[in-house]
Amino acid sequence: MGVFADTRSYVAETWQAWNRFWFAPKDPATLSLIRLLAGSLLFYTHLVWSLDLQAFVGQEGWLPVEYLRQTVHAAPGTSDPQWSLWSVFFWIEPVWLLWCVHLFALLVFFCLMVGLFSRTAATLGFLLAVSYAHRVSPGAFFGLDKINCMLAMYLLLGPCGARYSLDSVRRVRRGDTSPVRPSAFANLSIRLIQVHLCIIYLFSGLAKLGGENWQAGTAVWWALANQEYQSIDMTWIASWTTVGPVLIALATHATVFWELFYCCLIWNRFTRPLTLWMAMAVHGGIALFMGMVTFGLAMIYANLAFLKPPTVRRWVDPVAGRVASLLGAAR
């Protein structure tokens, strides 16, 4: 009887904890901050396509759509493209239409950034981001596209324009000065970003375990010595013949351990700050030294999902308040 009662109690408590974890209403401050930052990154990412739009996204160009669809996107054993690999750019042929869709996409990403019609912009932004990503995969995609699409997907689930947005300014200017209400969808969006990030780091760490150089502690050297990637040359460290290899090895091992155990350490309130600072160091290093500023920023923005809404409000509200006053929407 005791076993049944204890098991029942355990299941009930677990169900309550599960519910609180996913569905407890939370202030949408963190989600709104991620919308602002991820929206700016989505806007910049797609603005850069404008410099060579036809070559990358058009029907012909570096990798013609027909070639991609008939070879790379074909279902196994057939020459028919997989229906689930979709992009509006597979069907757009006239150049003028391509530019119209591109300009519309830039407008959508801009709206997402500034928080104008935020939920609609997030939904359209996700569909458009996936369209671009599928068009250049494989070919010119990299980690940035994966994180951009992931963030856009989770942003559309919650009230991402509740704070730090033109939507909130418009609300105040209409006379609605009621406080922003906590939202279960805001919590759900943030939780999904958090758990997804844990999965990314776990599998990235597991993949590195299969690499001899990651195990030997030399992988960071090979990353730094890659001239095509590097933006700041750090290979001078090779002249430190004694300390250099030790530093490289420590950085390599720390990266692997941090990625592997991120999914555990990030949930504890004592280890969370350390884990997040390590994320800043790793992704900041990638941005600074390996030329992937956009990818580094995307990962840092995703990590901000672990900031509590009061922390975000303490940091961002003063700036947002000043901007709102300038726009005539002081509370």
Next chain:
Amino acid sequence: MAKKKQDASREPEQPTKPVKKKAAKPRAAGDLPWHPVWRWLASGAILVHLLAVVSAPWGLSTGPALPPGFDALQPPQPLPPMDSPVWQRPIVVQNLHWFFHDYLNLLYLNHGYEFFAPDPAGTHVIDYQVTRAAGEPVTGRLPSHDQHWPRLLYHRHMMLSEQSTMPQLAQKSPQHYADHLATIHNGISRLELKFHNLLPPRRVADDTPLDAPSTFQLIGTIEGRPCPTPSDEPAPITGAQP
């Protein structure tokens, strides 16, 4: 016991008028806005979604395995063909990945997340020259700091050369690059695919530059011609019999 005492000592202080006590609500039900049925449904959707997210990197990183001791056979055996029954298939992982394949594709989630794994390696670069009927030949490299700016555009070009050898592209993408360059510059292009090897610390400390000619290894050359545009196609002759 002590608590009981404390409660007893407080009793006289309590007001004589009976206070209507608020019914203590269980935390989960009180704080949560949705009906339990919706929470059950949402929980199921979350679990399915997360299972799909996990299945992508798990499926992409897990391949068939040989039985233990296969490598120890004397004399050493060559690897059996991939359709051989000797290979042990990761049944659960493969089926899970197959099941969620379309869902993952639709949401652009079908990724391995193997950033710089299993090991950081050198990069592929493509040097090209386009000979035009009239005018100077055009030369360049994918990627090039001089030609491709800002950095994100440079990185996109680097991915073009880097992913040109992906098996999914059936090794044909360099031919398309050659044709594209020939078309935009209106000439005949010649591409040299190279692999840029990395230098160990010892050689860098000896002042060998990272882009020393010896670090580039030629993989192959490809020629490209302009793709016919609709205006290049011969116009049909009116009245001509097929």
